[in-house]
Amino acid sequence: MGFKKILVAIARSPEADRVFETALTLARQEGANLYVFHCLGVGPVTLGPGADLYGEGAVNSAQVQQEVIKKEMEDVEKWLHEYRKQARGLGIPAQFEYQIGDAGWWIREIASRWGADLVVVGRHGRSSLAEFFLGSVSNHVLHHVKCSVLVVQGEAESGIENRESLS
Incomplete structure (x- = not known):
């Protein structure tokens, strides 16, 4: 294989440790550098009950x-620092980064900028219907990065196609 630069993109989800461990194992086997990345998604500003015509509620x-x-960024930095510390403890050169915005876009950007030859991402295991409507970061990465991609499958959600027949 010959992977020398592995970008691992992790979400704050139950799959995060498994995705990281997969990338860590590969980095150790390949003698590769590891780049740990997380993207904070930011929703729209919501106007609470204090919203008014003069905009004071919007400012608040x-x-x-x-x-x-700011608090989320501090938490994420500590979280990613622990992953980097774990990798470095095994002698694996590692760095981390986090950004705010669209995860798929940032993963593609960092993979290109850093020259990654493998991207490791997780997949939440949404049902086909949910993935159709919500999209998928792993799907975006598969179709838009110019290097190899390893998708670590998460636990499947219980959906119609995952239920056993009651008859």
Whole structure:
């Protein structure tokens, strides 16, 4: 295979440790560098019950959201630091980064900028219908990065196609 630069994109989900462990194992086997990435998704600013015609409620809501984002960034930095520490403890050169925005776009950007030859991502195991409507970061990555991609399958959601017949 010859992977020397492995980008592992992890979400704050139950699959995160498994996705990271997969990338870590590959990095150790290949003697590769590891780049750990997480993307914070930011929803629209919501106007709470204090919203008014003069915009004071909007300003307050935006300030609250900024505080939430700042706290989230601090938590993510600590979380990613632990992954980097674990890799370095095994002698694997590792760095981390986080961004705010669209995860698929950022993964493609970092893979290109860093020159990754493998991207490891997780897949949440959504039902086909949910994935159709919600999209999929792993699907986006598969179709838009210019290097190899390893998708670590998550647990399947219980959906119609996953249920056993009751008869």
